[in-house]
Amino acid sequence: MQQQNWCQDSDIVLDTIIRYPLTMPVADRGVGGETAGACLHAVDEVMAGARSSIRATVSTPELQQLLEKAISGLEQQIAEDKALLPFVHLPLAVYRAVRGEEAPAMPLAVATTLLFLGIDILDDIADGDLPPHWHGVSLSEVQLVAATLLSSLPQLAVSQMNILPVAKTRMIACLSEGLLKMSGGQLHDIRGAGKSTIRPEEVESSVVHKSGEEGALIAMLAAHMAGVSEETAQLYGEFGRALSTSGQIATDCYDLFQAAESKDFANGSRTLPIVLHLNRLSEKDRKIFLTQLDEARHKKSTRALIQRELRAKGVLRLSAIIVEVYCQKAREVLDKLALATPERADLDHMINHVSFFSKREGAWDR
Amino acid sequence: MGQINLKELIDRWANDPEFRKAMRADAEATLRREGAQLGPAEYRALRRVDWSLSDEEIQSRMSRFFI
Numbered sequence: 001m002q003q004q005n006w007c008q009d010s011d012i013v014l015d016t017i018i019r020y021p022l023t024m025p026v027a028d029r030g031v032g033g034e035t036a037g038a039c040l041h042a043v044d045e046v047m048a049g050a051r052s053s054i055r056a057t058v059s060t061p062e063l064q065q066l067l068e069k070a071i072s073g074l075e076q077q078i079a080e081d082k083a084l085l086p087f088v089h090l091p092l093a094v095y096r097a098v099r100g101e102e103a104p105a106m107p108l109a110v111a112t113t114l115l116f117l118g119i120d121i122l123d124d125i126a127d128g129d130l131p132p133h134w135h136g137v138s139l140s141e142v143q144l145v146a147a148t149l150l151s152s153l154p155q156l157a158v159s160q161m162n163i164l165p166v167a168k169t170r171m172i173a174c175l176s177e178g179l180l181k182m183s184g185g186q187l188h189d190i191r192g193a194g195k196s197t198i199r200p201e202e203v204e205s206s207v208v209h210k211s212g213e214e215g216a217l218i219a220m221l222a223a224h225m226a227g228v229s230e231e232t233a234q235l236y237g238e239f240g241r242a243l244s245t246s247g248q249i250a251t252d253c254y255d256l257f258q259a260a261e262s263k264d265f266a267n268g269s270r271t272l273p274i275v276l277h278l279n280r281l282s283e284k285d286r287k288i289f290l291t292q293l294d295e296a297r298h299k300k301s302t303r304a305l306i307q308r309e310l311r312a313k314g315v316l317r318l319s320a321i322i323v324e325v326y327c328q329k330a331r332e333v334l335d336k337l338a339l340a341t342p343e344r345a346d347l348d349h350m351i352n353h354v355s356f357f358s359k360r361e362g363a364w365d366r
Numbered sequence: 367m368g369q370i371n372l373k374e375l376i377d378r379w380a381n382d383p384e385f386r387k388a389m390r391a392d393a394e395a396t397l398r399r400e401g402a403q404l405g406p407a408e409y410r411a412l413r414r415v416d417w418s419l420s421d422e423e424i425q426s427r428m429s430r431f432f433i
Contacts, residue, residue: 077433078433084430084431085433086431086432200373211432244431246431247431247432248431248432250428250429250430250431251430251431251432253428254428254429254430255430257425257428258425258428276373280373280377311421311425312380313380314376314377314379314380315376316421316424316425317376317379317380317421317424318372318373318376320415320424321372321376321411321412321415322372324411324412324414324415325372325407325408325411327411327414328407328410328411328414329407332407332410353429353431354429354431355414356424356427356428357414357415357416357419357424357427358414
């Protein structure tokens with residue numbers, strides 16, 4: 001079955017996109033022509049869908065322009081960095097696991113992309129780290145863009161979906177609850193920034209309550225859209241939480257040890273590997289390390305020194321193992337869901353993409 | 367018999383060549399012998415760890431999940 005390129009028609013508006021009946025029994029899901037990796041190629045369609053939805057629903061031209069600028073900024077980031085995109089691929093993979101195809105979930109992937117973009121902008125504002133495409137735009141306007149992306153567009157998208165009212169109600173409730181939980185996580189993050197005495201458990205908890213809850217929200221939205229029971233949706237939420245928590249720690253490790261330009265070094269962020277090390281130092285060595293961290297904000301040679309020290313003290317390996325623990329938790333939720341192998345293939349691929357020890361089992365290739 | 371948690375495990379790995387050798391030979395037996403205090407998910411995760419990988423090899427496998 002060919003994927004319908006609905007996003008290429010500029011006349012398509014959001015409320016005409018969904019015309020897929022949710023009556024296809026699970027047992028009859030088609031496998032002919034669709035591969036487990038079909039959602040790997042969804043990114044371009046989702047970005048086009050995001051632009052279409054903005055044009056169709058935002059009546060203020062100036063606001064439309066700012067929102068489209070946000071989309072362009074995200075497209076630039078995606079073009080530079082070929083990472084797996086959880087805000088696109090996770091909802092599609094979860095929906096596919098339940099319903100056997102991902103095409104009906106494309107509008108949800110659009111909604112979760114807009115949601116992610118709002119969260120990302122607020123993160124950048126909190127870090128004092130807005131990307132260059134916002135130059136010339138006042139901070140108030142950027143905040144307004146983030147607020148719009150979080151509080152109206154995804155909710156409007158869900159309300160316009162052609163799905164059962166009970167699914168719609170659950171999705172709207174899920175959105176609100178998820179955003180509240182993430183606000184709590186973000187508050188921990190903001191209060192932890194720059195602190196020298198934060199404990200590893202606090203950082204890990206902050207990741208679970210922020211990135212983890214984002215993954216839980218996305219997975220649960222897809223599960224509710226697919227029509228599962230509340231209990232099953234909660235399990236998908238657990239999966240999303242474990243996957244995104246492992247993904248965030250993995251991303252923090254990548255930023256620290258591999259990235260050509262480390263945002264976390266530049267911002268002085270106290271990510272888990274840094275805090276794991278800080279926590280094991282004597283008072284005297286802690287002061288030296290904190291000075292080095294300050295210096296590393298601007299000096300690459302100090303970053304290299306810190307990387308060597310973290311490797312020598314086993315922090316890289318410990319962080320990799322903590323990632324693996326959360327990957328294992330995600331696998332165990334999939335076992336609880338009792339999905340057959342083809343149904344869980346994309347979800348397993350996502351775990352293997354994050355895991356530093358499972359790369360050989362399947363890489364995520366866009 | 368000592369009891370170690372995940373962080374202590376890594377401290378031993380970083381500082382004790384004999385421990386590293388034992389973990390590479392048979393991680394699970396070594397952990398049980400050391401009386402490791404690990405939760406079920408931690409134990410199952412550690413079974414998936416390839417202890418033969420060097421830190422540089424682990425580092426080379428790092429990739430982003432979030433952009």
